[in-house]
Amino acid sequence: MDAKILTTLEYPKIIYRLSHHASTAIGKEACEALHPVSDLEAVKDMLQMTDEAYAADRLKGSAPFGGIVDIKAPLHRARIGGTLNPAELLDIALTARGGRRVKKHVAVLHEDHHPIPKLQFTADQISEHKPLEDAIFDCIDEQAEVMDSASPELASIRRELRSGEGRIREKLEQMIRSASVQKMLQDAIITLRGDRYVIPVKQEYRSHFGGIVHDQSGSGATLFIEPEAIVAMNNKLRELKAGELREIEKILQKLTALASDYVEDLLINQDLLGQIDFAYAKARLAHEMKASLPRMNDRGFLKLKRGRHPLIAADKVVPIDVELGNNYTAIIVTGPNTGGKTVSLKTIGLLSLMAMSGLFVPAEDGSQLCVFDAIYADIGDEQSIEQSLSTFSSHLKNIIRILGCMTSKSLVLLDELGAGTDPAEGSALAIAILEHVHAMDCRIVATTHYSELKAYAYNRKGVINASMEFDVATLSPTYRLLVGVPGRSNAFAIAERLGLQRSIIEHARGEVSEEDQRVENMIASLEENRLGAETERQTAESLRRELEEQRARYEAERRRFEEQKEKLLHKAQEEAREAVAKAKREAEQIIADLRQLAKEEGASVKEHKLIEARRRLEEAAPELQKERRGTAKAKGKAAKVEAGDEVMVYSLNQKGTVVEIHGTDATVQLGILKMKVALDDMELLKSTAAVKTQQPKQSASLKRSRDENVKMELDLRGENLEEAIMEVDRFLDEAFLSGLGQVSIIHGKGTGVLRAGIQQYLRKHSHVKSFRLGNYGEGGVGVTVAELK
Structure with missing residues (x-):
């Protein structure tokens, strides 16, 4: 690719931004060397590497590149026999350890969090050299200084050095504390010139103060003299320092020789770490630009x-x-x-x-x-x-x-x-x-x-x-x-918007050829149509989003209703099972008592009657919802449901009265609510025709059947409290005789006097089990809902 064209399209500015995301010098070098590739498979591989690094950076952050530096130059010198200094050896150890950490980081991410095969393949080729790391870290500290523990000889030499320095300082301190010497000193301090310990002596006392002059101040008023008493001691110290340098050189040569055995592996590691850092740099640039994979x-x-x-x-x-x-x-x-x-x-x-x-x-x-x-x-x-x-x-x-x-x-x-x-x-x-x-x-x-x-x-x-x-x-x-x-x-x-005279503009239009005017008019028409289409598209998009939101809300409500319905059905079935189980246990106890009585009194109790009674009790256990639906369908074919019939609605687990029939559906009165229910979702409990047939036989009965036209609500709005209580008493008697389980008393909101008086009366009424204010959709505080015994 022509470099001039890359500059024209501002490609180098992208490379500059990319290189600033590199964590290491070798990664930055890889960024700066990046250039477009014309091979499709190579580009796909590069993009996959970026995509994996993008996912890895998003999940676990950047890889641990700390300590990794460019060690190519020291490694080349080690290969040709040069001796590396402590800082170079420390860089090699830190880079080797950093490579090991990066390899582990990528492996854990690949296995436990997200598959990143290309990064894993690259990291897996990094060779580990723990013995080299340990050997260098055992001899060189974090400040790139050779430690005393690097060898026994070095430790011994440094002990002598510290002891010799201590003796010299002690001797000099005795001298500068002496009154006769203090008057000849410019300052009562001990200092160094070269590697020799000296004290500052005034110029005029040079002839009275023996020793070797190593330096003098800029003005010449102060001479830095090594007293004769410590010359031999300083000489000994110099010999020890020379021995220290020789021992350090031996240690560095040994470590360099060890590093030279791994030069090729370490150079390969260097390139692999550069590729991984380069991939992470591309990922971080993508995050910064909010870019996506093409x-x-x-x-x-x-x-x-x-x-x-x-x-x-x-x-x-x-x-x-x-x-x-x-x-x-x-x-x-x-x-x-x-x-x-x-x-x-x-x-x-x-x-x-x-x-x-x-x-x-x-x-x-x-x-x-x-x-x-x-x-x-x-x-x-x-x-x-x-x-x-x-x-x-x-x-x-x-x-x-x-x-x-x-x-x-x-x-x-x-x-x-x-x-x-x-x-x-x-x-x-x-x-x-x-x-x-x-x-x-x-x-x-x-x-x-x-x-x-x-x-x-x-x-x-x-x-x-x-x-x-x-x-x-x-x-x-x-x-x-x-x-x-x-x-x-x-x-x-x-020109017209800016205020140019209309006559001039019209004259200019006349100078334009008819063909050009047609083209302009055509373009204007296209533009107008495009704007209209764009507006329509935006409106349609807005409606689509609104419909999707409504659909999502409806689906959520439907799921919530289904879950609540299932919970209520399950709870009702469990309660029914428990009730029947309790009745069975009581029946078993009664049967056992009867048998015992028969044995004791010689009574003749037929065994097959006892077995038949137990069978009837077992059949009284409630069936599952699916079995109920099947029964309902079967009964629906055998017995036709008509208006006024009492039915069981299985989807709601509630009894109700049929009001109207509409083909395959029926309107059912459920308490104070009317609902449309499918015929195959209900079971006939009591037919109107059967009740009419049996009516003459029940003429002497005081209890009225539920299927009579008894209202389930009483409207008392506008009445005084005394008249209202009389109406409530009559209404509750009729509801109780009709077998209603729940009724509603409408008293309105008003001042609250009528509501309070009615509720006070309901607390004492023998037919009332409990009462409450109406819920949302039932009338709220303007209605009291009473549950009958």
Whole structure:
């Protein structure tokens, strides 16, 4: 890829941002060496590596790259026999340990959290050298100093050094505390010159103070003298320090020789760690840019969904949607200056380069990009004063070079094609160049001002118009790329908005050819239709989202209702089982007592009667819901349900009275509620016809059957308390005789006197088991619901 084109498309700025996300020098070096690749499989491998690092960074953060440095230079010196210093050996040990930690981190992540095969394969090749690490750390501390424990000889020498230094200091301190010596000293201190201990003596006492002069102050008033009494001791100290250096050299040579045995492995580790750090750097750049993984192809197809230029601030960038290489291979973008044409051109080129480099692109999921063999761009002002080239000549020279290099698998980006010369000749030349590139089956995106190119794109198969949207109302561009709509000049509209006399504008319109006016009118119509379609699409999208939200709420409510219904059914069945089990236990006890009585009194109790009684008790156990539904269906075929019949509604586990029949459904009165229920969801309990048949036999009975037309609610609104209580007493007697389990008394909200008096009366009434205020949907505080015994 031409370096000049990479610079034109601002690719180096992406590399600069990428390198700042590297954690190590070797990772940064890998970032700086990144360049686009034209092999599809290689690009897919690079993107997969980035994708795995993206997932790993999201799940567990970055790998532990601490301590890893570039050790290639020390390793090469060790290989040719040089002796490494303590800092270089420490770097080797730290890098070896860091590589081991990175390897473990990736392995744990791959096995326990998320499969990352390519990262795992790379990390698994890192060789571990724990003996080398231990040998170096046993001899060199974190400050890159050789420790006393590195060898017994070094420990012995340093003990003698510390002892000798202590004796020298003690001797000198005795001297400077002496009154006779103090008067000759500039300061009562001990200092060093070279590696010799000295004291500062005044110049005038030089002849009275024996010893060796090692230095003097700038003014010459102070001499730094080594007293004769410690010369021998300083000499001994120097010999010990020389011995210390020799011993340290031996230790460093031994460690260097050990490191040289692992040079090749350590160099390989260095490259592997650089690749892993490089992958994590790409992942962190993707996080920063809110980028996504593009799908790649090598068939010249490009589709960006809300692609954003990565170097423009997120709050200012305008996303573009563009497709190229399917129904059309060339896009001609027209529109005014500063409308965003060049930015759109650079966005397409830069995002293609990023994808070909294994980087995520700032676009929505589902975007597709192509691996081109090369990307060529002629963008910006190429005027060269030094070479006496005009803008037109510079652009043309660049285009000639592109035409000579491009292939059918290239992407060509041309900005302001044909500009800088006579409009008629420039537009003709631009059309000829586009025709040549199109004939080569290249993918091309070109920007232009020439209206002739709009007609060319309109009439040529495989070429499509595009434009940058311009808001005439605000006289400003919106920077949105509109594919399929050619650009308008908007000159007359802008002039009119700015206040130019209408007569001048009309005269100008007259100067425009009829054909050009038709084109402008056609574009205006297209623009109007597009805006209308866009508005309709947004409205439809809003309605779709609203419907989806409503559907989700409905589904949640339905699931909640089903769960509650199942819980209530299960609870009722359990309670019924417990009641029947208790009755069975009591019956068993009675049967046992009868048998015992028969034995004791000689009574004759038939065994088969006892067995029959037990069978009836067992059959009284409640059936499961599925069995009930089957029974209901079977009974529904045998016994027809009619209005006024008493039925059991299985889905609600509640009895009710049929009000009306509607084909396969029936309206059922359930307490104070009426519900529509399927006929196969109910079982006939008591028929109206049977009751009428038996009515003459029950004429002497005081108890009325439930199927009579007894109201389940009493409306007392507007009555006084005394009359209301009389009505309540009569109503409760009728409800009790009719076998109603629950009734509603409507007293209204009002002042609350009627409600309080009625509830006080209900507390003492013999038929009332309990009472409560109405729930939401039952009338609230204006209704009291009473449960009868």
